[in-house]
Amino acid sequence: MQATDGRWPQVIYQVLRAGNVEQVVYVPDAGHGALIDMMLADERVHTTLLTTEEEGIAIASGAWLGGQRTALLTQSSGVGNCINTLSLVANCRFPLLMLVTMRGEWAEFNPWQVPMGAATRPVLAAMQVKTLPVETAADIEDTVSSAMMLAFEAGQAVAVLLSQRMLGRKEW
Amino acid sequence: MVVVGDAQSSAKLDRRAVVRELLRQRGDMLVVTGLGSASYDVFDAGDNEANFYLWGAMGSAALVGLGLALAQPERPVAVITGDGEQLMGMGGLATIAVKRPGNLSIVVLDNGRFGETGMQLSHTAYGVDLHRVADCAGFPLSLDLRTMEQVRELQPHLLRTEGGPRLATIRIVAEAQKRALPPRDGVYLKNRFRRHLGFAVS
Secondary structure, three states: OOOOOOOHHHHHHHHHHHOOEEEEEEOOOOOOHHHHHHHHOOOOOEEEEOOOOHHHHHHHHHHHHOOOEEEEEEEHHHHHHHOOOHHHHHHHOOOEEEEEEOOOOOOOOOHHHHHHHHHHHHHHHHOOOEEEEEOOHHHHHHHHHHHHHHHHOOOOEEEEEEOHHHHOOOOO | OOOOOHHHHOOOEOHHHHHHHHHOOOOOOEEEEOOOHHHHHHHHOOOOOOEEEOOOOOOOHHHHHHHHHHHOOOOOEEEEEEHHHHHOOHHHHHHHHHHOOOOEEEEEEEOOEEHHHOOEEOHHHHOOOHHHHHHHHOOOEEEEEOOHHHHHHHHHHHHOOOOOOEEEEEEEOOOOOOOOOOOOOHHHHHHHHHHHOOOOOO
16 A cells, blocks of 8 residues: 555544544555554553444444544545444444545456445435545645534534545555 | 353343443443434433433444544543443454453343343343453452342442443343333444533534
């Protein structure tokens, strides 16, 4: 994995911490790898390793009940796992901040990533989650901070979609 | 072939009486309920601003409890759910075991049935033991309770903020109860819970 701008995980980390995100829930992911490592190294952040992505929706909802902000880090393939659990967010109008690394949309080697990559936006839209795409690293800071405000101030469910083109080619 | 486990066929405990006992002296316990009968049982024991009832998102109750327990380490958090609901979130028991929240307890009211859909047999009726799953995942305390005396012994553990996570299966009689329906408005339930904890409703 090579990023077009190697600093963007650091930018996301700083924006999330400045916005007082105190819980981070994640599944292992190459695209989010550097960000996950930074969160793991931050003792003020509860990091929770998930067995499947929908667990993160539930944990983020419980964290908000208890007064904490959460970011869910996932691949586009994991978005599909979240569908029914997103009814919890929609019914209770919980804030939700998802950071989604896209697969199956650019220089993809693995055809099994393509269907869910193509379905990511319509699935999220169907479950009332607003999507904010990021095509270049230069837009990350502004987009993530906007998503945070939408989520935690306006009480919306928001997913930032980090494009595969920006993430760089996976080497096989 | 249907093989109903001995644990279910010999169960004698009444679910409503069990939940009333668990919540009789609840102190500052925060309670999350799994959808279906567990939500009705907790509501029947007495509605409370510190209750958050799930009506859907099956498999999520224990994980809502995890997020809450991490955010509120000074408060004991009890998740009260059923065997079917917890079976749908079995991977979550691994997630909780690894995170090891000392203030989280999970109570599984186990009748070996999917009550909401017509009392069909669940996996626990065929011998899957959720307390053993929790034990193998690494929960510091996992229990399998069959008597009211054991339930009374469990109760003080639910008020502890250290030593968890705990999981107890409680074998209850497989019979439908009169429904006691808590509010279904999720925004209302969220806001009153957060207000109880002192957060402004914006």
